[in-house]
Amino acid sequence: MKLIIPMAGRGTRLRPHTHTTPKPLLPVAGTMIVERIIQTFDRTLDRNIDEIVFILGDFGEEVKTALRDMSARHNAKATFYKQDQALGTAHAVYCAADSLAGEVIIAFADTLFDSETVVSVEDADSVIWLKEVEDPSRFGVAVHEGEKITGFVEKPTEPISRLAIIGVYYFKKGEDLKTEIKYLLDNNITGHGDEYQLTDALDRLLKKDNVFKSASVDEWLDCGTLPAWLDTTKIIIEKENHTYDESKYLNSKIVPPVYIGENVTIENSTVGPYASIGEGSKISNSSINNSIVLNETSISGSEIINATIGNHVTVNDFKGETHLGDHSAIH
Numbered sequence: 001m002k003l004i005i006p007m008a009g010r011g012t013r014l015r016p017h018t019h020t021t022p023k024p025l026l027p028v029a030g031t032m033i034v035e036r037i038i039q040t041f042d043r044t045l046d047r048n049i050d051e052i053v054f055i056l057g058d059f060g061e062e063v064k065t066a067l068r069d070m071s072a073r074h075n076a077k078a079t080f081y082k083q084d085q086a087l088g089t090a091h092a093v094y095c096a097a098d099s100l101a102g103e104v105i106i107a108f109a110d111t112l113f114d115s116e117t118v119v120s121v122e123d124a125d126s127v128i129w130l131k132e133v134e135d136p137s138r139f140g141v142a143v144h145e146g147e148k149i150t151g152f153v154e155k156p157t158e159p160i161s162r163l164a165i166i167g168v169y170y171f172k173k174g175e176d177l178k179t180e181i182k183y184l185l186d187n188n189i190t191g192h193g194d195e196y197q198l199t200d201a202l203d204r205l206l207k208k209d210n211v212f213k214s215a216s217v218d219e220w221l222d223c224g225t226l227p228a229w230l231d232t233t234k235i236i237i238e239k240e241n242h243t244y245d246e247s248k249y250l251n252s253k254i255v256p257p258v259y260i261g262e263n264v265t266i267e268n269s270t271v272g273p274y275a276s277i278g279e280g281s282k283i284s285n286s287s288i289n290n291s292i293v294l295n296e297t298s299i300s301g302s303e304i305i306n307a308t309i310g311n312h313v314t315v316n317d318f319k320g321e322t323h324l325g326d327h328s329a330i331h
Helices: 033-044 061-073 089-094 174-186 198-207 226-240
Strands: 002-006 051-056 077-082 104-107 111-114 126-132 140-145 148-154 163-171 212-216 219-222 258-260 265-267 275-277 282-284 287-289 291-293 298-300 303-305 314-316
Touching: 002 033, 002 089, 033 061, 033 104, 033 111, 051 061, 061 077, 089 174, 089 198, 111 163, 126 198, 140 212, 148 198, 163 174, 163 198, 174 198, 198 212, 219 226, 226 258, 226 291, 275 287, 287 291, 291 303
Parallel strands: 002 051, 002 104, 051 077, 126 212, 258 275, 265 282, 275 291, 282 298, 287 303, 298 314
Antiparallel strands: 104 163, 111 219, 126 163, 140 148, 140 163, 148 212
């Protein structure tokens, strides 16, 4: 089965970090967002994924190498397509038209999700992953009777359903979805935001008597903005309860929950709670809490709170909140 992941967006709300790294490759507690999505499928899906299809924007070969390596870790082949224009969710999926055949799962790499139960896709033409939300007007929603879905509405103005579509879909026949998206494109049928919406293609499939079932998730976490990335990291760190050996860190106090990567040096400092420190980073004479520090970064004489700090950054004698991209410095 193929997993198709559209990830061509520029991630502007996560700048400065997405100037150099595509949003789905940013880590949450040491693991890339996109890899966490794949790990969730490994745990919760009733069949194996043997090919991962990535729809990319204008990213370099380094990104492809990271995605090939990640796919290999999950015993899957990596395939790549390019999306030159952002024309909506249906258009994004259609960029991988040559791979829309047989069983496919589509997962938009904007959010993390999890479930306690294994999802079965048996006896369904399609399965849509859903989460009950307070404000359905912000999402595409599914109208349903029991487990069976009877309709889709994009960002409803009326409270027709509180079950938001989280951006994860299974199709028994990818070619059927391809046909319906092609119809939208050929006939210039756009929806919300004058874009080609995947919910319109789903609606066409539904009207052709395809059997749509739902899968509910227990957890749906946003990673699309800097505050959301911090909040989601905080939730994951608390949930995963990473272990550490405080005696490795000279004259320092570690306040759980925290994530501390490999080969991190901490001296005369307090780290945590809710700090994520990437591998190879060095912390001295500082305090860090509720913050994300990526790899190979050096922080000294500083009090860091509610911050996101990139790779290969130097921070000296700073106090407060900051958001620093890769290879920057603040003194």
